[in-house]
Amino acid sequence: MMRPQLLRKMSARKEELGVGRGRARRPLRHCRGGGAAGAGRPGHGAMAIFSVYVVNKAGGLIYQLDHYAPRSDTEKTFSFPLDLVLRPHDERVVVAFGQRDGIRVGHAVLAINGAEVNGRFTADGKDVLEFLGNPANYPVSIRFGRHRLSSNEKLMLASMFHSLFAIGSQLSPEVGSSGIEMLETDTFKLHCFQTLTGIKFMVLADPRQTGIDALLRKIYEIYSDFALKNPFYSLEMPIRCELFDQNLKLALEVAEKAGPFGPGS
């Protein structure tokens, strides 16, 4: 349960786009038990709502909240030679082969010897791959984990989804299709609700989480209350309304508590 002081402190640290963090991240390596239960939630197991996205009519992301991210960082000490195969990918160094012990293919190098890396370079400015190729630097402690999306990447992905949504409506054999309502994968389900005015609300949640339809309607209500009725909020612009954040987080908590056996409030 979020305490009001914690909520206020977190809201003060919001990024440009109104991206908020739902709860303090604790690295999973300190927690026992697998999966997503690591962040200290009571009981339910892996029941979570991961994030919420709000996209405006033009396809631009106007709000994004990471409510819960199953952190799977692993930090290990290695000696030369490194038995993982690393390669550069985009702006990061990722594991290409040699999956073991929680370090999976696709994980990026997040930190070396405790200092966070800056893309392909260490905190000191040395190239990561060069550094790890030099036996003199060993033993070295490297932290691997899933790369967090940056704000720009989220913007791009939201716009792409907006386009896919439009394509989906057009591909429909029946006239007047609602567009993509759900995208299902083995690790999450993306639920999308487009209002009659063209705003899209997307919720990424655990596949077993129920009551997301009601949650999407609830988020619509919260948007119409705390964003639209705020006279200083301009339509289609990024939402930076404190009340919207707070009420959204509360709604997410309520929806999560309901668990897998039926809708909540």
Add this chain to the structure above:
Amino acid sequence: MSRSPGRKQENHKISRELFVLTYGALVAQLCKEYEKDEDVNACLDRMGYSIGIRLIDDFLARSAVRKCRSYSETADMIAQVAFKMYLGVTPSVSCNSVTGNEFSLILDKNPLVDFVEELPAERASLCYCNLLCGVIRGALEMVHLAAEVSFLQDRLKGDDVTEIGITFLRKPEDRRHRRNK
């Protein structure tokens, strides 16, 4: 109206008189600022428009209505659901034209004119409730229905009934962005 659980249950309603009085004060102030009736009407319409573009989402979120498939459904929706929800009155709807895109909402009771008997002589062509026209126009525009909304008859001007006319404009066929409405 449902409120999120975070808010304390504030069930105090704001008095209707205060709302009507506020509206009256607004019109009176505009009359002081603008000499011509057309300017006041235009200003009220603009204000109503900016209310309408926001109110539509509130309406859709709370009433959870399905998409309207025809102009007459839309006009019925405005009269029977929207007016009822926001002003507590239900105007009757009639279709004015054979082409099926002109409708009238006939208001028996208009809460905004509770305390107004008639317009002053120098303000004969003032549309006192023009805000409502702007609201309807703005709301319809956000669901991609262009319309012209105006007062056809007004009790304040001596007519028998108050009648709001909605004319849906045909937009050019635009198949490029066929978004779900």
